[in-house]
Amino acid sequence: MNRSAITSPDLSAQTVSQQPLKPRNVSLLNIIRNAVGGLPDIGVTLKGVLALVTTKPEKKQSIGLLLEQHAAKQPDHIAIRYQQQKISYRQLNEKVNQLAHYFASQGIGHGDTVGVMLENRPETLLAVLATVKLGAIASMFNTSQRGEVLEHSINLVTPKLLIIGEEMLGNVATIEHSLPAALKKQLYFWQDGPASQHECPGHYQNLEQVIAAQAKNNPATTQQVKMHQPCYYIFTSGTTGLPKASVMSHYRWFKSMAGMGLASMKLRKDDVLYVSLPLYHNNALTVSLAAVLGAGACIAISRKFSVSRFWDEIREHGATGFCYIGELCRYLLNTAPSDKDQQHKIRVIIGNGLRSDIWMEFKQRFNIKHINEFYGASECNLVFTNALNLDQTAGICPxxxxxxxxxxxxxxxxxxxxxxxxxxxxxxxxxxxxxxxxxxxxxxxxxxxxxxxxxxxxxxxxxxxxxxxxxxxxxxxxxxxxxxxxLGDTFRWKGENVATTEVESILMEFTDIEHAVVYGVEVPHTDGRAGMAALTLRAGADIDWSALTRHLREKLPAYAIPLFLRLRPQEEVTGTFKYRKVELKDEAFHLAKVSDPLLVLAGKHEPYQPLTAALEQAINDGQLSL
Structure with missing residues (x-):
């Protein structure tokens, strides 16, 4: 950076320590009252506590073995609901076994990685469950990834084969040329149901066809898998910019099953847990699937979250619970009230990010008996969970x-x-x-x-x-x-973590931009933080905003594209040469606080345009959808 662009830092530290927040403190009276109210479910709670105590890293127990146990005990019980499909535990286990036997024939075994790139459908779970039965690791690629980001993610985990849904062919096409030669020979096409729109590409193998003749018996390898072994990778933005692959072990998965699914949610065999969040997220794959398999219950999969279809699908599947992120709840709350709002069987929901300002309104409008909020990052080594059904808390952790x-x-x-x-x-x-x-x-x-x-x-x-x-x-x-x-270089928007360094790098690829500082800003009537970028243009630059918009849409997932731009003559840094994001976040896109020119991305297909007072008011009133 040009030395003239550096201003003197303010040496007074701004700290967080005793600043009160809206959520209230927890009282002993609330704990006692809710603990007594939970006595009817004490049997399920104790089952979860016992599982927590007996879960040991060296124990020969795994996700695949748990599936086999349910298939033996309750073969005809429905394990998965998807659209009009109903898949029993026996059918699920047999199809998983066919996949596992085929993977083994291709040399997949202990510690190997299988790449999984499909949208929400039963086949996604089949791929994961087959992989873990072999002691191998399923790499759950974010379906928004493409280009350089997807290439980076694949290189991180070096899969031996890739399972690609027909809906993901376009994403993979952007990086096929860069795949290792051995991996190019192990690309598997999985059609999207009977109404498939694509033929299997000539250089792919049709997965349904190659597994058709495989045996349906349980592979012997499943009995040998130990708790401490990795089961899958979940990609997280982290703080370095590009995605990192966080490791999930069978041990942590079983801890989630016992602590959240049984002891906290108190899920039972006759429950149906509805999942509309992406299966490459821990909320769906770890929290929800673990809860379902722990209880021998049923998971109802939605292809993707839809505000208009959400409650209809809940009723169609007879769901008794669902998983959420805070944004999902706000979207539902923003719909017009209906006499059907409480026409459902939901008794418990589990997720994270439900803000205190809408907690009680959401709970009362939709008659939710237990909001099982939790806290736990993909890579974090513990979890908080609202086992006592208190309000406005992420729960307890012992x-x-x-x-x-x-x-x-x-x-x-x-x-x-x-x-x-x-x-x-x-x-x-x-x-x-x-x-x-x-x-x-x-x-x-x-x-x-x-x-x-x-x-x-x-x-x-x-x-x-x-x-x-x-x-x-x-x-x-x-x-x-x-x-x-x-904190730091990551913020959350639309249920996704956005790494600012990655977005800054893409912005500065654009010729007219000299410096870019990306940060998240709060937007009324939304959860998380929307992306905003403070830009310093090159001397004499006459930037084409339409061209910049196209550049970002080609290079970044929709959730990572900054919604606001701020043009600055120079960037201020601290004494340690860090960008002053605190002031930028505070000033945000407020015209009353900012004298620099501001722009906004005010439509899915529109380029950046100047932020006017009328547009700012529409955003603040929640009338402009971002």
Missing amino acids: LSYNIVAYDIENDEPLRDKKGFMLPVKKGGTGLLITEVNDKQPFEGYTDADASQKKLFRDVFKKGDCWFNSGDLVLNQGFKHVAFADR
Whole structure:
């Protein structure tokens, strides 16, 4: 950066420690009252607690073995509902076995990776379950990825074969030329149901055809898989820019099954859990699938979330629960009230990000008896869950964690004179950190260096090790927390994590842009933060906003494209040469606070246009859909 663009830093630290948030603290009276109210479900709760206690890393137990046990005990019980399909546990296990036997014939075994790239449909789960039966690892590629990002993700996990739904052929076509020669010979086409719109490409193999003659018996390998082994990779933006592959083990999956599915949600065999979130997300694949298989229940899969179809599909499947993210609940709440709002069988929902400002309204309007909010990042080594059915909380966690004071301006935790971090008191807000030890192992990412960057050392004593969640939470007391905000170079929009460094890199590929600083800003009537970019143009540049819009739409997923632009003559940095994002986030797109020119992306097919007072008012009133 040009030295003339650097301004003197403000040395006064802006910290987060005791600033109150809207969610209230948890009281002992609330805990006692709700614990007594949960006594009718004590049997399921104890089953979950017992499973938590007996789950050991070296134990020979796995997701595939659990499926086989259900197929033997309740073969005709419906395991999956999808559109008009109903798949029993026997049918599911037999089809999974055929896939597993074929994968084994292709050399897939312990520790190998199988790439999975399909939208929400039963075949996605079939691919995962077949892979884990062999002790192999399913790599769950985000279906929004294409081009350089998809190429990077594939290179991270080096799959031996790729399973590609016909709906994903276009994405894969953008990087086929760069695939290793061996992988090009192991591309498998999975048609999208009987009404398939595509023929199997000549250089692909038709998966349905090649598995047709395979045996349906359980593979012997499933009996040998241990809890500590990885089962799949979930891609996360992280803080380095491009996606990282976080590791999920059978051990953590079973912990989720026991702690959230049984002890917290109290799911039973006759429950139907509706899932409209992407199956490449942990909310669907870990939280929801684990809850269903733990109880021997049924998972109802929706191809994708639809506001207009949501409650109709809930009723069609007879769902008794669903998984959510906060944005999903807000979309539903924004619909016009209907006399059908409470015509459903839903008793429990599970997810994260339900904001306190709509919690009670959502619960009452749709008559939701138990909002099982939870907190737990893909790579985090513990989970908070609202087992006691309290309001406006991410729940309780009995494991070792702490909440420490954080210096937002310098982007680091505060430390005392001895160099140790400072815990916040009840009612305070701070950075959530979790202890890493034998009982709480940190599985991290496939990238060892990236894993190490997520760890703090010498936090409360010399030699200790703690995981940095990157999130601010409110200490509600009695081991309960409420999510407050996301720190660092990642923010969340439309249910997806957006890495600012990745977006900045794509912006600065555009010739007329010299510097780009990307950050998330709050938008009224929405959850998460929308992307905004402060741009410094090259001297004499006459930028074509339509061309820039096309560039971003070609290079980035829709959720990662900045909705607002701010044109600045120069960028301000701190004394450590970090961009001053605190002020930028605060000023956001408010015309009253910003003298720089502002632009907005006000339509799916429109280019950037100047932000006027009328447009700003429409955004603030929730009348302009972003």
